[in-house]
């Protein structure tokens with residue numbers, strides 16, 4: 001029987017209208033489809049997660065988010081860089097879910113991408129996301145899709161045209177799809 005196409009979920013660390021990271025996420029989704037995969041979004045804006053602290057009871061939304069994340073064969077985290085690190089919406093989601101279990105991260109194929117208006121392409125936040133996901137046991141692929149100079153990185157149809165961002169994204173997606181297939 002033919003295998004179903006790998007399903008890649010997109011977890012974006014910006015909820016902002018007009019977000020350049022959401023723009024990158026959409027461009028990467030086009031690339032995944034071109035490479036034969038299926039895509040879906042894990043929209044953190046649809047989960048009502050309070051700021052984590054240890055006195056709070058785990059909200060049911062945390063388990064909903066874990067279930068959604070588990071439904072994908074692989075996940076690409078697309079994150080803005082805030083003061084060289086993770087935006088709170090992303091860190092909060094990782095922290096909340098990690099207090100329940102790690103099955104949505106441990107052993108799952110992950111890729112990391114980031115987009116910045118300036119030239120540095122989010123290398124600092126990608127490194128931090130990599131460290132946190134590694135600690136939680138993610139099966140991370142080596143290529144990462146950092147995209148700087150967001151203002152000139154996309155064409156009118158939303159395709160990623162900047163280099164080396166586009167080639168890096170192709171490499172990362174190729175690594176993810178082949179790793180998912182090899183695990184089946």
Ligand SMILES: Cc1cc2nc3c(=O)[nH]c(=O)nc-3n(C[C@H](O)[C@H](O)[C@H](O)COP(=O)(O)O)c2cc1C
Nearest residue numbers: 014016019020021022080081082083084116117118
């Ligand atoms: C609190 C804050 C800190 C930021 N720190 C950085 C930074 O360290 N490096 C960087 O390249 N951009 C930084 N920026 C600029 C963001 O890259 C920029 O606002 C970007 O558009 C955010 O992503 P988004 O458009 O997907 O929301 C910062 C922005 C904010 C709001």
